[in-house]
Amino acid sequence: MFILLMLFLFKYVDDLIGKGFEWYVILELMYYASAANVSMALPLSILLSSIMTFGTLGENYELVAIKSAGISLQKAMMPLLIVIIFLAISSFIFSDYMLPKANLKFGSLLWDIRNKKLSFLIKEGVFNNSIPGYSIRVDKKNDDGALHNVMIYDHTGNSGIAKIIVAKEGMMSKDDNHLVLKLRDGVRYEESSGKSSSYNPRQELTRMRFKETDQKFDISSFKMSRTDEEGFRGNTQMLNLKGLTKKKDSLSRELDSINKFAALNVSSYYKQNNYTKGYTKVVAKPKDIKGEIVNTIPGNQKLMVLQSALDQANSVMQTTAGRMTDHADRVKNIIKVEIEYQKKFTLAASCLLLFFIGAPLGAIIRKGGLGLPVVVAIVFFLIYHIIATVAEKSATQGSLTPFFGMWLAIIILSPLGAFLTYKATVDSALFDVNYFKQVVVNFFKRFKKKNSPVKI
Numbered sequence: 001m002f003i004l005l006m007l008f009l010f011k012y013v014d015d016l017i018g019k020g021f022e023w024y025v026i027l028e029l030m031y032y033a034s035a036a037n038v039s040m041a042l043p044l045s046i047l048l049s050s051i052m053t054f055g056t057l058g059e060n061y062e063l064v065a066i067k068s069a070g071i072s073l074q075k076a077m078m079p080l081l082i083v084i085i086f087l088a089i090s091s092f093i094f095s096d097y098m099l100p101k102a103n104l105k106f107g108s109l110l111w112d113i114r115n116k117k118l119s120f121l122i123k124e125g126v127f128n129n130s131i132p133g134y135s136i137r138v139d140k141k142n143d144d145g146a147l148h149n150v151m152i153y154d155h156t157g158n159s160g161i162a163k164i165i166v167a168k169e170g171m172m173s174k175d176d177n178h179l180v181l182k183l184r185d186g187v188r189y190e191e192s193s194g195k196s197s198s199y200n201p202r203q204e205l206t207r208m209r210f211k212e213t214d215q216k217f218d219i220s221s222f223k224m225s226r227t228d229e230e231g232f233r234g235n236t237q238m239l240n241l242k243g244l245t246k247k248k249d250s251l252s253r254e255l256d257s258i259n260k261f262a263a264l265n266v267s268s269y270y271k272q273n274n275y276t277k278g279y280t281k282v283v284a285k286p287k288d289i290k291g292e293i294v295n296t297i298p299g300n301q302k303l304m305v306l307q308s309a310l311d312q313a314n315s316v317m318q319t320t321a322g323r324m325t326d327h328a329d330r331v332k333n334i335i336k337v338e339i340e341y342q343k344k345f346t347l348a349a350s351c352l353l354l355f356f357i358g359a360p361l362g363a364i365i366r367k368g369g370l371g372l373p374v375v376v377a378i379v380f381f382l383i384y385h386i387i388a389t390v391a392e393k394s395a396t397q398g399s400l401t402p403f404f405g406m407w408l409a410i411i412i413l414s415p416l417g418a419f420l421t422y423k424a425t426v427d428s429a430l431f432d433v434n435y436f437k438q439v440v441v442n443f444f445k446r447f448k449k450k451n452s453p454v455k456i
Contacts, residue, residue: 001045004037005030015114029109035102039347042091043384046084047354048377053080054362055373063363073425077359084355088348095344096240104238122147122172131179131217138170145172150183152215164189165215179217186210236333236340248337255330262323266316331398338402339395346388346406353410354384356417360424384409 008030009016016026057063066076122128127137133156139149147170154163167186172179188208239247289296297305357380365372388409395405 001034001037001041004041005034008033008037012110012113015110021113025109025113029106029113032102032106032109035099036106038091038094038099039343040385042087042347043350043354044377044381046087046351047358047381048373050080050355050358051362051365051373051377052368052370054359055365056362056368058363058366059368063366073360073363074421080359081355084351088351091351092344092348095347100238100240100243103235107235107238127153134217146170147172147181150181150186152181161191181215181217182212183210183215184212186213188213236336239340241341241344244337244341248334248341251330251334251337255327255334258323258326258330262320262327265319265323332396335396335398335402339392339406342402342406346410349407349410350384353413353417354381357413357420360417360420363424364420384413387412 054063057066063073063076067073122136122138122141124138124141127135129135133154135153135155137151138147141147148168150165150167150170152165154165157163165183165186165188167183169184171182173182174180186209188206188210190206190208192204192206234247236244236247294302294306358377361376361380362368362373365376367373388406391400391405391408394400395402400408
């Protein structure tokens, strides 16, 4: 979890630095991010801990003592299996009840943090444009807030010509929503058009000297305002199983409405007129058309008919283009809902799967601690994570069904867990370096003996 939180900070460091957040705001964000990272941290920790546990037992020959007492490896794994089943059930409850609320808090807080402006900071000799409509520059700034040689460009006017304020000294103070600059010994320059109501190319320059004046700036946008969480509640990641089912039904109903409306709209271009249906008993015989249908149109009407057909075809294309985009968006949203629905169950299943991979691996490699078990755990978890990620993206794009895409990694690695359990049960030397070394030595000995000359 610590490593995942560090990756989270590296990812969002640009949104956190320079905005003047309190320490508890960042701590709250990391707390919600840790809840969102449980789906990756929990399976990896179960895999690593099971390898370390059974590796330590094998390294200290405790598994040998257990087996010599007539207790099989499966029976020795049973107490830990009960613990893992309890963790799997807890992870399912967590992903269905707590994780949607944590994602809601995390999403709304991260939205507020990203939309908060950088903290207002005046640097010496540099124009500061943080306050909208103003550019402020000072030559020197003291620690007590005193400013020297202040220059302010005011761009808030409608004429597009900036007003300029120059002062020798100033004092900076702030309240909740405003920044106040008390300026002394300065001049205010302002340009305006002529007094004549008609066009006048001449402009007026107004210069006002002052001994002391106050300039107030609105800095309420620099404070972080918390957004109402209800606006994020409809997001797929912030719903439980009941909410996901309801959202899928709503999206399916909307998709059916779109399909029916599009079919009715487009079918009007293809159906024949039947205004006389029910008002006449004349039955027209079907006409057999040979060759191209265009040739049956009279020559003086052919151009008009072709133009009308082209216009209708363009109308159908324009009508269906917007409908197809809307249809694709609805289908993608339904797929995302189905994927999120399956994620509630795959977290619990992955805990069980990685335990059945980690425990036999630890019994086979017979190494404890944080050395070889960490390497082996990372390798197998990367295999699981890569398969799961690729399958999820394929399901999102529609190449795989959401159910098969989310369960593909578990389906592929389940035989591996059964194979490793069997090998650990029969005391296989699957990862014994000395065993493979001896196999290679014996192979070369046989090869050398086979190719050696025969003495007569």
